[in-house]
Amino acid sequence: MTEWRALGARAVRFSRPPGTSPRALLDRIRTWPGVVDVVIAREDVAVYFDDAPRISQGAIDVLANLRDDDGPVRTVELPARYDGPDLPAVADAAGLTIDEVVRVHAAARYEVETMGFAPGFAYLVGLDPRLCLPRLSTPRTRVPAGSIALAGGYTGVYPFDSPGGWHVIGRVEGVRLFDEHGALLRLGDRVRFVRCP
């Protein structure tokens, strides 16, 4: 049985069922009565209601047995220029050359596991284990929008200028991660970084 906790009077938080795709979770939970929004984080799901939550323990438990939808999976290609200020330090820490870091990062296929931190910010999983580094000991006060960064086993792209504690290895070109239509990347999307010529 999945343990749930109240997140205020109009939301609940419970453990993310392992092995279920975030897309399938989101689609199912949105069918619950009174649901206005859902946030799926690495370990938890939060469901927000228009009033006091009206769900049963059974509805939460059944999420663990959801079959993945067979719908097509979207792949988004992000044009990448690898010229970030932390490339040398990342190469040092990983025991690779700068060129190897770039090749390893651009060769991997990523998946959006979580959205959060900032509008349009996608936590991407699938990073080569050699690039799994801790966060910077001193976060930067400003990381430019479009920066490609990695930390804690994730990689991602900053949608806006913001403070940040990840290692910046490059930037995307010609795409905006969040605009008036919402987020470019969505839960469950596959993502590739394509090196700019």
Add this chain to the structure above:
Amino acid sequence: MHEGLAPGGALVPELLAAANRRVQNPDDAAAIEVMGTVTMRADGAMRVATDAIEPRDLRVGDEITVASERHRAAYLAVRGGIDAPVVLGSRSTQLSAGIGRLLRSGDRLSMGEVPIVSRPVEAFEPVDVVRVIPGPDHTAFATHALVVLTSSPYVVLPSSDRVGMRLEGPALPGVTRRDVTRPMVCGAIEVPPDGRPIVLGPEHPTTGGYPVIAVVAHDDRGRCFARAPGQVVRFACLPLAAPVR
């Protein structure tokens, strides 16, 4: 919020509604949230009001000055609403998402055409005590942390904004550092390792890495955020209901 975008909206919805009701707008019509002082000049005939100023008919060239003196924010409403574009279902500015921006000297705004609604203006006083519900992580703190939170006065710090209201007061004991990022909610009281609580506002990050000791009751959020820097807030604990049956 599933795309990382917080709900946004007015910091103090009750004051927004008061300003709107004075000009027969629906409660949630777009208006101007003022933190500080602003002077607006009419370039046509219009009826305006604020949460504190009775309706006033302006003619071309007339000015009205609005200041957030009584509360953290004041609201200037114009009959018909402000004709701001609807982005992702809302007309509200959200700086963290690059939607809209702060007004600058010389900006011109257009009036909208929201329907006429007549409802009485309700009195608004920030109550002495803000009610909270124990948060999902309250067990991550020392057992008396909730008692500390609900028995001590906290002072609103000047660094507070629409993202979060930062409080100065007794540190909440027994916070364990945590790197897992979890879903958040407006009104969540997040506690960083220094033990100083932050009440998340309408532009909060949708996920956060600090434990949530309590969540401000939905109906008390506006009354909490209405406090200006330097003012005191006290919390009282509501019993934890059982939302899941």
